Amino acid sequence: MNAALAPALTAAERCDRCGAQAYVRATLHAGGELLFCAHHGREHIPALVGLADILDESERLLEPSSAGDNA
DSSP states (O other): OOTTTSOOOOTTOBOTTTOSBOOEEEEETTSOEEEEOHHHHHHHHHHHBTTEEEEEOGGGGGSOOOTTTTO
């Protein structure tokens, strides 16, 4: 799957391991998908290389927040 065509992850999507906000989606070649927070994505993605298409949006954690910046 082309990452540009994959739907963006929303705040409603949660990590399958811990329930935190998901920033990584692994779409398995055999079918199905796994969602991970940035922490669990770093832990599990190396094992999934070649088995899944990976969408990693964890760089969004480095973006400055626009909420409350002008307070």
